[in-house]
């Protein structure tokens with residue numbers, strides 16, 4: 001299987017609950033390596049731009065408010081089949097539907113405050129990594 005990169009955000013509910021280390025441990029235990037990281041606080045403009053595809057959805061305002069309500073951990077994760085592997089580790093968007101042992105089952109509060117973001121395809125990963133990181137920040141770990 002191919003080594004690929006994906007983009008991950010540890011969202012404000014998990015940074016505020018002190019679960020950054022717990023979430024990263026789950027990635028590392030499953031063979032993903034951190035290949036870039038930035039601990040930051042998103043501006044309203046940056047959060048709106050990131051979620052622009054959801055602009056017309058009824059939850060857009062709530063989503064942007066939440067994503068700017070506390071610090072976030074932005075990461076490039078690298079590993080075999082990283083995009084799909086990360087989605088498996090995260091679990092379903094709605095924590096009520098997330099499988100046992102997933103990040104969202106363990107740490108999410110609601111469909112909105114759901115602990116993590118992960119790219120949904122290799123193309124999204126490339127676009128999302130470029131939105132937050134300089135090319136020179138994106139090292140290879142394999």
Ligand code: ATP
Nearest residue numbers: 059062063092093111112113114116117118119120
């Ligand atoms: P993400 O893109 O954050 O990894 P996802 O791909 O599982 O999650 P999307 O459908 O892309 O989910 O929705 C993006 C984010 O918008 C979700 O993670 C969640 O935080 C929020 N969201 C989605 N649906 C709802 C909803 N019905 N109510 C509130 N927030 C929602």
Ligand code: MG
Nearest residue numbers: 117118119120
């Ligand atoms: Mg998504």
